[in-house]
Amino acid sequence: MTDSSSVIMEETDVPLNFGEEDELDRRKKLKHPVAVFFHMIFRGGAIVAYLLCGLFSSSFITNFVVIVILLSMDFWTVKNITGRLLVGLRWWNYVDDEGKSHWIYESRKDKGGSKVSAVESRLFWLSLVISEVIWVILFFGTIFTFNLKWIMVVIVGIIMNGANLYGYIRCKLGAKKKLSSVASNFLGAQLFRSMLSSATKPAESSGEQK
Numbered sequence: 001m002t003d004s005s006s007v008i009m010e011e012t013d014v015p016l017n018f019g020e021e022d023e024l025d026r027r028k029k030l031k032h033p034v035a036v037f038f039h040m041i042f043r044g045g046a047i048v049a050y051l052l053c054g055l056f057s058s059s060f061i062t063n064f065v066v067i068v069i070l071l072s073m074d075f076w077t078v079k080n081i082t083g084r085l086l087v088g089l090r091w092w093n094y095v096d097d098e099g100k101s102h103w104i105y106e107s108r109k110d111k112g113g114s115k116v117s118a119v120e121s122r123l124f125w126l127s128l129v130i131s132e133v134i135w136v137i138l139f140f141g142t143i144f145t146f147n148l149k150w151i152m153v154v155i156v157g158i159i160m161n162g163a164n165l166y167g168y169i170r171c172k173l174g175a176k177k178k179l180s181s182v183a184s185n186f187l188g189a190q191l192f193r194s195m196l197s198s199a200t201k202p203a204e205s206s207g208e209q210k
């Protein structure tokens with residue numbers, strides 16, 4: 001039986017080329033054009049293949065295999081390469097000697113002072129979010145059009161893109177900070193503000209009456 005937990009990787013002598021976003025890089029060219037290309041081509045290719053697969057082949061099995069391969073290549077590339085190069089983040093998992101599963105969420109500077117390009121960072125996050133939104137829309141589209149045989153393909157797209165999106169958000173927010181705690185803190189602040197405003201309104205109204 002495995003137990004998932006979040007831990008931070010200790011400092012090692014192996015440089016991981018992590019960095020931080022730098023506003024000055026906005027006017028510079030892409031620092032990793034090849035990584036950006038493959039970051040966009042696999043996820044875009046999977047979506048295009050899903051939308052236009054009927055034009056190239058009438059075989060559901062062939063289309064299914066092609067789309068899943070593109071999604072798998074995108075998942076591996078984003079998780080192992082482009083996340084580290086474009087935004088200086090990395091998430092991964094290992095199982096210790098006791099059989100417990102540990103999830104690692106890393107975000108730290110490179111010792112050499114290399115900084116992440118703001119352009120590449122923006123492309124990275126926008127592509128992750130937009131592709132996930134597209135797959136969710138396609139999921140509801142398959143339901144509304146009763147095209148149920150494609151639901152499995154869309155679910156695979158949602159899971160693979162969503163896993164990378166979730167992992168890198170955890171890296172961005174911090175390894176020890178849970179998304180549920182962030183949401184609860186936000187809702188708590190909104191509730192406190194509403195209670196404060198409702199409590200001050202009677203006082204203001206009573207002062208006006210006097």
